[in-house]
Amino acid sequence: MGTVVLLALTGLGLGALYFLIASGLSLVFGLADVLNFAHGLFLSVGAYATWWAGGRLSGPWGFPVAVLFGVACGAAVGGLVELVLIRPLYRRPTEQVLVTVGLSLAGVALLQAGWGADPRRYPSPQWTQKVTRVLGADVPNDRLLLIGVAVVVLAGLLAFLRFTRYGLVIRAGVENRAMVSALGIDVRRAFTLVFAIGGALAGLAGALGGVYFGSVSPGQGASLLIFAFIVVVIGGMGSVTGSAYAAVAVGLLQQFVNYYGTAGAGDICVVALLAVVLLVRPAGIAGRAAT
């Protein structure tokens, strides 16, 4: 029982991380049709910014402030990438892919040049290293932190999409961008916003991923991005709730199969799950809708 609870909460923690990355990726793809391979870079920027600030701040509020700084850096880089690199290339998908892939490679190289290729120890606060007893299992607090943050982010994103003007524009734009313009709305401003939101969430994933993995390294973003892409496809492009379901499914599947099967089998099962979903529901769990 204890093992199952621990595995489940660890899987959910991993799923929470995937969700933070995938929800932004999904909105960006759903609205702007951009396959953003630089999304992993946003994560690394958030992780390194938090690491940098966390090493300089102290006291009980040091780490939360560092995380906020990481999130802000992720948002800024996300918004800037849209304005400077993506905006001139709308309707040119091949060039977009090349630019975002190039950017992510250059970003990894820059991080290596600045802080070396080796993992850096992360300034996690003490309490995240401790455990909490849940249903007979000693669950590390970092997993509970991830799950809690992801739930808050999910609720916040859904409220934003549902109750704000920009949320309305994004949901409509995911469905039919041209018609949003035909209503007199400058839909490209929503693109920048969605990139910034995606950057902020990826930055948050980077900041909390550092706690989860105990360190930051330049390649972390790229390896997490692969699973985030799988989550986006399973969940349905543009769907935040779809991403949430898919992230939970992928995280749990990976943990349980890796524990009970051989190590690495979980990753194969995730790819198998992707194939099955694509066969049964080619548009993903949620279809194309920003909910």
Added chain:
Amino acid sequence: MLDVRDLSAWIGGSHILQGVTFGVEGTGVTALLGRNGVGKTSTLRAILGELPATGSVTVDGEPVLGRPTHRLVRAGLGYVPEDRCVFAGLSVAENLRLACRVPDPDYDTVYSLFPELRTRARQRAGTLSGGQQQMVAIGRLLLNPNRLLLIDEPTKGLAPKVVAEVTAVLAQVAQRVPILLVEQNLAVVRRLAGTAVVLAAGRVAWQGEAADLLGDADRTRSLLGVGSTGLGRGAASDAPSQSSRRGDH
């Protein structure tokens, strides 16, 4: 008020519009007609900047070609596209709210013309019938002040009773705002349009009083590919006699 000159557009390598020239008066309905696939929808899309085009388009003397679609719409060109394009995942109220671009949208007019939009406010627009979706699409226009409306086949696929309702609403709207109307149902054209512009082979093949076109069965047949029977379903009863008289010459 709208002046289209030498409008030219390519789609996927074929020259769809080859120098279209016509004007729209500041009042009433101008019908844009022509056979299927001749380029009526493309003409509207080119005017609105959705389709890259050359030539000149002016609204009250201001050039509009090359300006982004959302700017033109904000400047008062309202558009109902051919397949209505209501947002299926949004509720009726959200569809309307999204379309508001002024501080005091005219919900009174919209709800008095289409009371159903109020009672169905929370229904997802994707689950509405075709006629109800058309009400949303037209309602979206009427929330804002407009200088010109571009409406593409508003009665397509609707039941006769709904066609009559939509036609009546458009007749009311046309008393306040000029409309450039693409429409296949000639009975609707006859009821609404003062002027007609007929496209054929990428150009304007005929323009003039709508009554002169529809009153002449041979002309209608040769330009639009429909005979006098196409005028049926509520068209004025003098159409066949008039055309046979002309046929006698």
